[in-house]
Amino acid sequence: MISSLTSDSILEGTSGLPLNVRKAGMSDIAPLLELINGYAAKGIMLPRTEFEMSENIRDFSVIYSGSNLIGCGALHFYSPVVGEVRSLAVDPNWTTHGAGRRIVEALLEEARLFALDAVFAFTYVPDFFRKLNFQEVERGELPLKAWKDCLRCPKFQCCDEIAMVRVLEPEHWHGHREAQPDEVVLLPILNQVH
Numbered sequence: 001m002i003s004s005l006t007s008d009s010i011l012e013g014t015s016g017l018p019l020n021v022r023k024a025g026m027s028d029i030a031p032l033l034e035l036i037n038g039y040a041a042k043g044i045m046l047p048r049t050e051f052e053m054s055e056n057i058r059d060f061s062v063i064y065s066g067s068n069l070i071g072c073g074a075l076h077f078y079s080p081v082v083g084e085v086r087s088l089a090v091d092p093n094w095t096t097h098g099a100g101r102r103i104v105e106a107l108l109e110e111a112r113l114f115a116l117d118a119v120f121a122f123t124y125v126p127d128f129f130r131k132l133n134f135q136e137v138e139r140g141e142l143p144l145k146a147w148k149d150c151l152r153c154p155k156f157q158c159c160d161e162i163a164m165v166r167v168l169e170p171e172h173w174h175g176h177r178e179a180q181p182d183e184v185v186l187l188p189i190l191n192q193v194h
């Protein structure tokens with residue numbers, strides 16, 4: 001049931017308030033933009049606009065301490081069986097461990113509810129994802145459709161992010177990765193630059 005994703009209050013933060021993990025809503029957009037674009041200014045994340053956030057808000061889960069947004073992450077669907085964890089961020093001023101883990105666990109729970117075979121991430125923090133049982137893979141192992149966001153990334157021609165996958169259904173995952181017709185369209189472009 002998707003409704004089981006709406007709220008999960010299980011951790012204590014430094015403030016003593018419980019941490020509340022839930023799906024994002026429109027009222028979260030302003031603090032989400034502040035958090036994500038703060039990291040984007042340092043070149044750590046892609047910048048997001050209010051328009052993009054509104055369009056994609058249903059992908060997002062948020063974690064709050066009281067009324068303060070302290071972290072977020074998104075599960076973006078790429079195919080009926082593959083999703084991406086992206087826009088993962090914890091407020092740099094938040095010092096209590098476990099918020100990032102809790103967000104990813106909520107996104108993985110969501111992925112299972114949608115019966116995904118695997119979830120991937122492109123990241124500069126592979127050791128964080130390893131702790132969550134993701135494993136490093138060659139980009140070629142991911143659906144090419146998953147690279148479409150790379151086309152608008154400022155680091156398109158010098159990408160140093162690491163591709164990681166958390167396989168949820170091993171038998172299905174190893175069987176389904178043939179290129180789809182619309183993915184083939186990207187292939188010549190991507191081969192020139194990666």
Ligand SMILES: CC(C)(COP(=O)(O)OP(=O)(O)OC[C@H]1O[C@@H](n2cnc3c(N)ncnc32)[C@H](O)[C@@H]1OP(=O)(O)O)[C@@H](O)C(=O)NCCC(=O)NCCS
Nearest residue numbers: 088089090097098099100101102122123124125127128131
């Ligand atoms: C990456 C990030 C989300 C981690 O959030 P966090 O709340 O600090 O992570 P957690 O405390 O839940 O850490 C979970 C585990 O990963 C480890 N970990 C966290 N960040 C790590 C890092 N940068 N390198 C190695 N291990 C890390 C923790 O030590 C912890 O291990 P443990 O369970 O053995 O104690 C956060 O540092 C962040 O927002 N970074 C900037 C944005 C970013 O890089 N996002 C990722 C884009 S893909």
